Amino acid sequence: MAVWEVFxxxxxxxxxxxxxxxxxxxxxxxxxxxxxxxxxxxxxxALWIVxxxxxxxxxxxxxxxxxxxxxxxxxxxxxxxxxxxxxxxAKSAGALSAGAx
Amino acid sequence: MRTAxxxxxxxxxxxxxxxxxxxxxxxxxxxxxxxxEEDVAFSSIAQTEIGHARAFYELAARELGGTADTxxxxxxxxxxxxxxxxxxRLVHDWGKTIARHVLYELADAIRIAELKxxxxxxxxxxxxxxxxxxxYHVMHAQMWADRLAESxxxxxxxxxxxxxxxxxxxxxxxxxxxxRFLASVRERLPFFSPPDVEPVERGAHVDEWAKxxxxxxxxxxSAPGGQW
Numbered sequence: 001m002a003v004w005e006v007f008x009x010x011x012x013x014x015x016x017x018x019x020x021x022x023x024x025x026x027x028x029x030x031x032x033x034x035x036x037x038x039x040x041x042x043x044x045x046a047l048w049i050v051x052x053x054x055x056x057x058x059x060x061x062x063x064x065x066x067x068x069x070x071x072x073x074x075x076x077x078x079x080x081x082x083x084x085x086x087x088x089x090a091k092s093a094g095a096l097s098a099g100a101x
Numbered sequence: 102m103r104t105a106x107x108x109x110x111x112x113x114x115x116x117x118x119x120x121x122x123x124x125x126x127x128x129x130x131x132x133x134x135x136x137x138e139e140d141v142a143f144s145s146i147a148q149t150e151i152g153h154a155r156a157f158y159e160l161a162a163r164e165l166g167g168t169a170d171t172x173x174x175x176x177x178x179x180x181x182x183x184x185x186x187x188x189x190r191l192v193h194d195w196g197k198t199i200a201r202h203v204l205y206e207l208a209d210a211i212r213i214a215e216l217k218x219x220x221x222x223x224x225x226x227x228x229x230x231x232x233x234x235x236x237y238h239v240m241h242a243q244m245w246a247d248r249l250a251e252s253x254x255x256x257x258x259x260x261x262x263x264x265x266x267x268x269x270x271x272x273x274x275x276x277x278x279x280x281r282f283l284a285s286v287r288e289r290l291p292f293f294s295p296p297d298v299e300p301v302e303r304g305a306h307v308d309e310w311a312k313x314x315x316x317x318x319x320x321x322x323s324a325p326g327g328q329w
Contacts, residue, residue: 036237
């Protein structure tokens with residue numbers, strides 16, 4: 001018996017999201033069970049039913065950080081002040097151009 | 102073109118009784134089906150059959166009075182018009198259960214197709230709705246029959262069940278529908294040669310029926326007139 005991963009699309013055009021997995025001996029059974037579990041109440045527009053072995057899993061998918069490169073991260077920067085200054089600059093520029101007109 | 106006479110209220114009851122009792126029998130697998138996924142799927146099919154029974158009882162009640170519940174549970178065992186096929190208790194024989202499932206669904210598809218042609222708009226409309234759900238049942242039954250037929254042991258068990266149940270299955274449909282049923286079985290189950298036998302007709306009930314009726318109606322009889 002194989003494990004199948006089921007992805008469901010709730011409405012047409014939306015991305016497929018993982019719904020869960022099921023065990024089934026072949027494609028026909030996987031199809032029937034996926035419809036039963038994810039389609040019976042019209043909760044899905046479409047399903048992707050994928051044998052688990054077809055899924056490529058990558059763990060810790062980053063290059064291990066050896067050096068301290070905190071500066072690459074954006075969470076330390078506050079743009080609040082920058083934004084305020086920019087708004088004020090835009091405002092006074094607007095006032096200037098209005099005065100000139 | 103009309104393919105069959107308008108069903109009588111007794112034929113409606115026969116349909117409803119078949120669906121109710123098969124639903125009940127199938128639900129006996131809940132918790133003990135071969136594996137979890139199948140447990141959920143088969144229980145769900147059982148539930149759907151009972152839903153169809155309710156809809157047929159409601160149509161019959163237009164003529165007979167009462168409600169779906171009174172028709173389903175307040176008749177005596179002898180008054181049920183069910184086919185003996187659905188009354189048989191088949192747990193714990195999965196091969197035989199699938200044999201009944203596939204024979205029933207193939208016969209039912211023929212019955213429902215006939216009802217869709219009915220001049221009674223309510224009945225034709227209901228048949229159309231039911232057909233959409235029954236399509237899943239046929240798919241489920243066929244995939245199991247095919248799967249069992251893939252191995253020697255599975256095929257032996259399935260075919261033994263088909264042979265044993267064939268006379269009962271013939272009793273599900275009447276008249277010209279029987280020929281169509283036979284053709285459908287030959288096409289869908291090529292590993293099975295239906296024997297030439299006398300059908301087990303409706304009217305008589307199998308021994309296990311009385312016990313099932315007792316169980317089905319027990320709660321309702323314990324509180325007559327109760328509101329649920």
